[in-house]
Structures are given as structure tokens and as C-alpha cells.
Amino acid sequence: MNDHPIIWATDFSASSEKALAWAGLLARDLESTLVMLHVEPGQPTAEFGSIYKGLADPHISEIAATLASIKPVQSDVRYEHRIRAGDPAAQIIAEAKERSAAAIVVGSHGRSGVRKLLLGSIAEGVLRDAPCPVMICRI
Amino acid sequence: MKFKTILFPCDFSTSETAALEYAVELAAESDAKLLIAHVQEPAPVYAEGNFYTGIPLPDYEVIQKTLANIRPSRPGVRYEHRLLSGDPAAAVAELARHENADLIVMSSHGRSGFGRLLMGSIAEGVMRAAPCPVLIVKPRCKLRSEEPAKALAR
Numbered sequence: 001m002n003d004h005p006i007i008w009a010t011d012f013s014a015s016s017e018k019a020l021a022w023a024g025l026l027a028r029d030l031e032s033t034l035v036m037l038h039v040e041p042g043q044p045t046a047e048f049g050s051i052y053k054g055l056a057d058p059h060i061s062e063i064a065a066t067l068a069s070i071k072p073v074q075s076d077v078r079y080e081h082r083i084r085a086g087d088p089a090a091q092i093i094a095e096a097k098e099r100s101a102a103a104i105v106v107g108s109h110g111r112s113g114v115r116k117l118l119l120g121s122i123a124e125g126v127l128r129d130a131p132c133p134v135m136i137c138r139i
Numbered sequence: 140m141k142f143k144t145i146l147f148p149c150d151f152s153t154s155e156t157a158a159l160e161y162a163v164e165l166a167a168e169s170d171a172k173l174l175i176a177h178v179q180e181p182a183p184v185y186a187e188g189n190f191y192t193g194i195p196l197p198d199y200e201v202i203q204k205t206l207a208n209i210r211p212s213r214p215g216v217r218y219e220h221r222l223l224s225g226d227p228a229a230a231v232a233e234l235a236r237h238e239n240a241d242l243i244v245m246s247s248h249g250r251s252g253f254g255r256l257l258m259g260s261i262a263e264g265v266m267r268a269a270p271c272p273v274l275i276v277k278p279r280c281k282l283r284s285e286e287p288a289k290a291l292a293r
Contacts, residue, residue, distance in 0.1 A: 022242075025142060029165065030164075031168075074140075103274065127247075132280055133158075133161055135242075135272050135275075138266060
């Protein structure tokens with residue numbers, strides 16, 4: 001076992017879920033913990049004078065339940081679930097730095113990705129600033 | 140499901156050391172075969188009328204020796220070399236397909252990449268055409284140091 005986890009970042013998109021199998025393989029072979037990370041971007045704030053009633057908070061408990069329902073593809077992988085809030089790429093990087101990750105695994109295009117681009121904005125942001133190798137799953 | 144064949148494309152630049160180390164560690168831990176590949180780009184052809192004297196062909200013997208010198212630093216890793224010619228990104232993707240590679244591990248930048256760009260053009264082209272996931276290792280990722288990416292150090 002080693003202390004350098006594999007961080008699999010998910011936005012619950014099909015692209016990120018495809019990457020999960022590869023993340024699990026890496027974690028198993030390197031005997032690393034698989035950190036299944038979701039970053040909740042949060043709601044944009046807006047004010048509309050006196051009629052502003054605020055925006056509904058994202059349902060963190062629902063998000064946590066969705067994340068918790070995701071299990072590694074491989075049965076023999078140690079894993080944990082993790083939720084952070086903020087800018088997705090920045091938070092993924094922060095997690096990788098804090099945990100001294102062995103690798104970050106992301107899908108090439110998440111929910112916000114424009115398919116004709118090589119990489120979605122989150123994958124690109126992660127690749128730009130990652131302190132560790134990044135596995136991009138485009139298939 | 141497991142990593143059986145890991146492809147490491149290289150262009151003999153020093154920026155690739157971290158990627159090779161990572162590929163070797165992963166191949167060792169996964170008991171996968173490591174394919175160390177180099178793609179020789181054909182020399183550009185010029186025709187300048189009477190003055191054309193031809194461009195010397197790359198010396199394949201030298202290239203072959205250079206490639207053969209790139210070996211896993213860790214004993215017990217099965218590896219083979221592949222020397223190809225053509226467009227690097229296309230040839231790497233094609234080799235991955237042909238050899239059923241499960242993973243390509245490569246440096247974000249080789250000899251031709253501008254460090255300030257996110258990825259070199261070859262890494263980008265490989266990612267575009269690859270039939271499998273691509274693990275991009277930046278040159279500054281160190282495996283056995285106090286850097287955050289000490290990765291596989293145990």
C-alpha cells in the first residue's frame with residue numbers, strides 16, 4: 001500500500017464514468033487508494049433588489065448520495081468518496097496537492113464539454129496545473 | 140480487465156525521463172509489457188532544380204541503437220522496441236491500435252514542444268487519435284523526490 005492516491009474526478013457525466021474503470025486499474029496496480037472526487041461548482045449568486053429570494057443551495061445530501069452510490073469497477077480497490085466545492089479544476093488540483101496524488105484521472109469531456117474541442121475546460125485546467133501525471137480518457 | 144500492454148512513445152528528449160519512469164513503474168506493478176516506440180519523421184524533400192543534391196537520410200542504425208538504449212531502469216519488466224516512420228502522432232495511435240495497447244504513457248512535451256503550451260503537438264495529436272487512455276506526464280513530475288508528485292515512491 002502507498003500513501004499516494006489516484007484521484008478520479010467525476011461530474012457524473014458518461015465521460016467521467018468511463019474513466020472510472022481505468023482509474024480503478026491504476027489504483028489497484030499501484031496499491032493506491034482511489035479517491036472518488038466530485039467538485040460542486042456551487043450556484044452563481046445574483047441579486048434582484050427586494051424581490052431577491054436567494055437561489056436554492058445545491059442539495060449536498062443528494063449529491064453525496066449520488067457519489068456514494070458509485071463504486072469502483074474492480075472489487076479489490078480501496079476507495080473513498082470526497083466532495084469539495086468551488087472551481088472544479090482548481091479543486092481537483094488542490095486535492096492532488098494536499099494528498100500527494102500519484103495521478104489524476106479525468107474524462108476528456110464532462111457535462112460542460114464541447115465535443116469538437118480536444119479537451120473540455122476542466123480536463124484542460126487540470127492538465128495545465130497538475131502536480132502529477134494526468135490520465136485522460138477520451139473513449 | 141488489466142493493463143497488458145503499455146505504450147511509451149519517445150523522441151529521445153530529456154524531458155521524457157519522468158514519463159519513462161512512470162511507464163516503467165506502472166508496467167512493473169501491472170506485470171504489463173512495455174512497448175518503447177520511436178517514430179522517425181521522414182526528411183523533408185526539397186527540389187531546387189540543378190542545385191538539388193538531396194537531403195541525407197536519417198541513419199537508421201544510429202536511431203536503432205539510440206532506441207535500444209532506452210530500457211526500463213527496473214529489472215523484471217518485459218519490454219520491446221518498435222521503430223516506425225511517418226507522422227509521429229498518427230503512427231503512435233496506429234501502433235497502439237495494432238498492438239492492442241491498453242494505455243499510452245507519454246511526456247506532455249518532447250523535442251518539438253514549446254514548454255509554455257499545455258501540450259506539445261505530438262501529445263495532442265496522439266490524444267486525438269488514440270484508441271485507449273493517454274497518461275500525460277509533465278517533465279517536472281518527479282517520482283522519487285520531495286515534490287508533490289513523488290507518486291510511486293514507497
